[in-house]
Amino acid sequence: MKVRIQAEPFELPFDTRTTALVIIDMQRDFVLPGGFGEKLGNDTSLLLAAVEPTRLVLEQARRIGMFVIHTREGHRPDLSDCPPAKLTRGGVTFIGEPSPMGRILVRGEQGHDIIHQLYPLAGEPVIDKPGKGSFHATDLHQILTNRDIKTLIVCGVTLEVCVHTTVREANDRGYECVVLSDCVASYFPEFQRVGLEMIKAQGAIFGWVSDSERFMKATNV
Numbered sequence: 001m002k003v004r005i006q007a008e009p010f011e012l013p014f015d016t017r018t019t020a021l022v023i024i025d026m027q028r029d030f031v032l033p034g035g036f037g038e039k040l041g042n043d044t045s046l047l048l049a050a051v052e053p054t055r056l057v058l059e060q061a062r063r064i065g066m067f068v069i070h071t072r073e074g075h076r077p078d079l080s081d082c083p084p085a086k087l088t089r090g091g092v093t094f095i096g097e098p099s100p101m102g103r104i105l106v107r108g109e110q111g112h113d114i115i116h117q118l119y120p121l122a123g124e125p126v127i128d129k130p131g132k133g134s135f136h137a138t139d140l141h142q143i144l145t146n147r148d149i150k151t152l153i154v155c156g157v158t159l160e161v162c163v164h165t166t167v168r169e170a171n172d173r174g175y176e177c178v179v180l181s182d183c184v185a186s187y188f189p190e191f192q193r194v195g196l197e198m199i200k201a202q203g204a205i206f207g208w209v210s211d212s213e214r215f216m217k218a219t220n221v
């Protein structure tokens, strides 16, 4: 289905058959108290605003048969894939430490998994990534290439870290990325505002910005 989405800095045509919805790191460790995000000193409740709009977009993507991919940031239980520079910052270590949701950012733990509202269905690939970018040390590019995917609709957290890194990586690999502003969130309102500006500046320097409502409108045909 060929559609057009209203976006900034300008409308973008795309084909739903060569487009993937990518939902980045909607894990308990980031969006709920007790996990990695809170340990870093953040108010995790700010991220919850993105959950319901993303759920509606996910529902719509599934309804129209759009390819859906989820990512999770985290590490092997022995932390062998966690660079020392990431493990301990300023002499403080959180990754791998115990929390009310299990060991922080460790695969297989409760905190590492995706929140129930956005839980992947069977057949939707889940990319386990050790870094902030979803292409680093993963098979995401291979999976997208095999499906002939050209456009990414991007949701998730946090905007200025894993969403930005992933969109920049995707742009360099030739994908057109549309970030849905109400389906991404940051612990810092200022970063949310500026992060979105940065994506669409200079004639869509590395992507487009739209929102869940305009996604619905574009795909309700």
Ligand code: C5J
Binding pocket: 024, 025, 030, 073, 132, 157, 158, 159, 161, 162, 163
């Ligand atoms: C962070 C992420 N913020 N998923 N990870 O450390 O954005």
